Amino acid sequence: MSVKDEFLTHEVLNQPLPLPAYNAWSSDRVLQEAVQREGGGWAAERLSRHGAICGGPLMELGEQANAHKPVLHSFDRYGRRIDAVEFHPAYHDVMRHSMAAQVHSFSWNHADQEGAHVVRAALSYLSGQAEAGTGCPLTMTHAAVPVLHRNPRLAQIWLPKVLGSDYDPRSLPVGQKIACTIGMGMTEKQGGTDVRANTTRAIAQADGSYEIVGHKFFFSAPMCDAHLVLAQTETGLSCFLLPRVLDDGSLNAVRIQRLKDKLGDWSNASSEVEFQGATAYLVGGEGRGVATILEMVALTRLDCAVGSAAGMRQALVQALHHTSQRSVFGKPLVQQPLMRNVLADLALESEAATTLAMRIARAVDRAPHDEHESALARLVTAVGKYWICKRAPVFVNEAQECLGGIGYVEENILPRLYRQAPLNSIWEGSGNVQCLDVLRALRREPEVRDALFAELYRVRGESAALDQEAQWLDQVLNDAAALELRSRYIVERMALALQAALLLQAAPGNVASAFCQSRLAGAHGLAFGTLDASAPFDALIERAMPQL
Structure with missing residues (x-):
C-alpha cells in the first residue's frame, strides 16, 4: 500500500453532478405553452437564444455578482464628493446580456405586435432564474416608459437612450450616453406606503425645472441615470424626473447616505438619499404624482x-x-x-x-x-x-x-x-x-x-x-x-x-x-x-x- 492509498479515506459516491449549462426556455414546457397561448409564440427563437444564455453563462455571472456586494464610495481620494457605487464586473455583464435581449424594452419596441408584453415577461422570467437583483433596474427602466411619455420634451431626450439594446454604466450627462437606466424613489421614513405623507419639497425655478429638497428612505438602484421621484409642490404631491448627472457634467445634488444591508438581492444596490437642492423636471401635472x-x-x-x-x-x-x-x-x-x-x-x-x-x-x-x-x-x-x-x-x-x-x-x-x-x-x-x-x-x-x-x-x-x-x-x-x-x-x-x-x-x-x-x-x-x-x-x- 502506498502512502497515498494509506491516507485515502473515501471516494465521493452518490453525489449529483452540478447542473450543466442548459436552455432555460427550451427545457421548460410549461413556459413555452403559456407564452404560445398568451400570444407571444412568434418570439420563440428570440426566447430560445436568451434561454441558452440564462441557463448557461448567466448562471455563473449571477453567482459572482451576488458574492461581491456593491460598495459605496462617497468621496474620491482627494475628498471630492462622488457618491459612486462600485459593482462587480459580473453585475455589469448580466446587465449587458439582459439589455441586449431587451428585457427592459422589448414590449415598447414591439408595441405593434400582439403579445409583446408576454414575450417581455418571459424574457424577464428567464433572466430572473439566473440573477434576480438586476431585475430591479431592468424592471424600473421598462416601467418608466409610459410615465416619460407624459412629458414630450423629456421623452424626446430620454426614450432613445432607454429603448435600445445597449448598456452604458458610465456616469455622464444623458446627451453623452449610449444607453440609460431609470430608477425610482417614492417612500420616505415617516410614510412608507402612505406616500401622501411625503415631506420632500419641489420648488419651481424660473427655467421650468424644480429644486428638490428632502429625502428618500428607499432609493432603488442609485447608479441609474435618472430616477422618478415624488415630491410636494404647492398644489400637492407630484412626480419628477431627477437626473443623476446634469447637462454640464456635474453630479446632481443627490447625496447617498448609505446602502441598505439587505437580507437578499445582494447584487443590486438600494440606498437612502438626501436631496440637497437637486434639479428635477415635472412629469405629468402638478398634484398628480400618485x-x-x-x-x-x-x-x-x-x-x-x-x-x-x-x-x-x-x-x-x-x-x-x-x-x-x-x-x-x-x-x-x-x-x-x-x-x-x-x-x-x-x-x-x-x-x-x-x-x-x-x-x-x-x-x-x-x-x-x-x-x-x-x-x-x-x-x-x-x-x-x-x-x-x-x-x-x-x-x-x-x-x-x-x-x-x-x-x-x-x-x-x-x-x-x-x-x-x-x-x-x-x-x-x-x-x-x-x-x-x-x-x-x-x-x-x-x-x-x-x-x-x-x-x-x-x-x-x-x-x-x-x-x-x-x-x-x-x-x-x-x-x-x-x-x-x-x-x-x-x-x-x-x-x-x-x-x-x-x-x-x-x-x-x-x-x-x-x-x-x-x-x-x-x-x-x-x-x-x-x-x-x-x-x-x-x-x-x-x-x-x-x-x-
Missing part, C-alpha cells in the same frame, strides 16, 4: 409576480436535478413515493404560478385595446402579485429540503433563491396593500368584478370545486362590512380560483383536476407533499422535468 407613478407601479407589480414565478421554477429545476441523481434506500430519490409527492406538488404550484403570471402579462398587453382585458389587468395584477409572491418563500424552502443539508449551503444556488424569495412580496406594496387595491378596484369599477367572473365562468361545469368557489366569491364580495378585515383570505381564494380556471383551459386534464382537488376541494394539507394518492404524480414530475 396617479402618474401608479402607471409605473402597475408594470413593476407584474414583474414582481413574474420574478417570484421565476425563482420558483429555478428552485424546482434544482430539486428535480438533484433528486434524479441522488439515491436513498436503493433507488433514486425522485422514485421514492413521498419525495414524488413533494416534487409533484411543487411542480403543480410552479405551473399555476407561471400560468397566472403570463395571463397577467396578456391582460396588460391587451389592456389598451380591450375593455375586458383592461378591467382584468386592474384586478389580476394585484391578485397575482399578492399570491405568487406569498408562495415563493415556502416553495423555495421546500425545494431546499429536497436537497437536504447541501440545499442550505452557500455553494448551492438555493440559499440565494431563498434570501431573494421574500423581496417581491414587499417591493411595490406589501400584501396588505395589494389586497386593499383589489377591494378598491372591485368597489369603484363594476366592470372589474364582471371581468373576474367572466374568467371563472369560462370553464363553468368543468369542476364542481371551482363552481362552488366562484359561487362563494360572488356571495362574499357582497358582504361589504367584512371585506377589508377578510381581504387576505378573499384574495387568496380569488387567486386560487383564477389559477384553477386557467389550468382547466390550458393544462392537461389530470393536472388541472389535481389542482382543483388539492387547492379548492380540500384534498391537501398545509404543507407541500400532501397531494391525494390519486394525483397524477408521474405526469406532474415528467411535465416539470427540465429537458437538459
Whole structure:
C-alpha cells in the first residue's frame, strides 16, 4: 500500500453532478405553452437564444455578482464628493446580456405586435432564474416608459437612450450616453406606503425645472441615470424626473447616505438619499404624482409576480436535478413515493404560478385595446402579485429540503433563491396593500368584478370545486362590512380560483383536476407533499422535468 492509498479515506459516491449549462426556455414546457397561448409564440427563437444564455453563462455571472456586494464610495481620494457605487464586473455583464435581449424594452419596441408584453415577461422570467437583483433596474427602466411619455420634451431626450439594446454604466450627462437606466424613489421614513405623507419639497425655478429638497428612505438602484421621484409642490404631491448627472457634467445634488444591508438581492444596490437642492423636471401635472407613478407601479407589480414565478421554477429545476441523481434506500430519490409527492406538488404550484403570471402579462398587453382585458389587468395584477409572491418563500424552502443539508449551503444556488424569495412580496406594496387595491378596484369599477367572473365562468361545469368557489366569491364580495378585515383570505381564494380556471383551459386534464382537488376541494394539507394518492404524480414530475 502506498502512502497515498494509506491516507485515502473515501471516494465521493452518490453525489449529483452540478447542473450543466442548459436552455432555460427550451427545457421548460410549461413556459413555452403559456407564452404560445398568451400570444407571444412568434418570439420563440428570440426566447430560445436568451434561454441558452440564462441557463448557461448567466448562471455563473449571477453567482459572482451576488458574492461581491456593491460598495459605496462617497468621496474620491482627494475628498471630492462622488457618491459612486462600485459593482462587480459580473453585475455589469448580466446587465449587458439582459439589455441586449431587451428585457427592459422589448414590449415598447414591439408595441405593434400582439403579445409583446408576454414575450417581455418571459424574457424577464428567464433572466430572473439566473440573477434576480438586476431585475430591479431592468424592471424600473421598462416601467418608466409610459410615465416619460407624459412629458414630450423629456421623452424626446430620454426614450432613445432607454429603448435600445445597449448598456452604458458610465456616469455622464444623458446627451453623452449610449444607453440609460431609470430608477425610482417614492417612500420616505415617516410614510412608507402612505406616500401622501411625503415631506420632500419641489420648488419651481424660473427655467421650468424644480429644486428638490428632502429625502428618500428607499432609493432603488442609485447608479441609474435618472430616477422618478415624488415630491410636494404647492398644489400637492407630484412626480419628477431627477437626473443623476446634469447637462454640464456635474453630479446632481443627490447625496447617498448609505446602502441598505439587505437580507437578499445582494447584487443590486438600494440606498437612502438626501436631496440637497437637486434639479428635477415635472412629469405629468402638478398634484398628480400618485396617479402618474401608479402607471409605473402597475408594470413593476407584474414583474414582481413574474420574478417570484421565476425563482420558483429555478428552485424546482434544482430539486428535480438533484433528486434524479441522488439515491436513498436503493433507488433514486425522485422514485421514492413521498419525495414524488413533494416534487409533484411543487411542480403543480410552479405551473399555476407561471400560468397566472403570463395571463397577467396578456391582460396588460391587451389592456389598451380591450375593455375586458383592461378591467382584468386592474384586478389580476394585484391578485397575482399578492399570491405568487406569498408562495415563493415556502416553495423555495421546500425545494431546499429536497436537497437536504447541501440545499442550505452557500455553494448551492438555493440559499440565494431563498434570501431573494421574500423581496417581491414587499417591493411595490406589501400584501396588505395589494389586497386593499383589489377591494378598491372591485368597489369603484363594476366592470372589474364582471371581468373576474367572466374568467371563472369560462370553464363553468368543468369542476364542481371551482363552481362552488366562484359561487362563494360572488356571495362574499357582497358582504361589504367584512371585506377589508377578510381581504387576505378573499384574495387568496380569488387567486386560487383564477389559477384553477386557467389550468382547466390550458393544462392537461389530470393536472388541472389535481389542482382543483388539492387547492379548492380540500384534498391537501398545509404543507407541500400532501397531494391525494390519486394525483397524477408521474405526469406532474415528467411535465416539470427540465429537458437538459
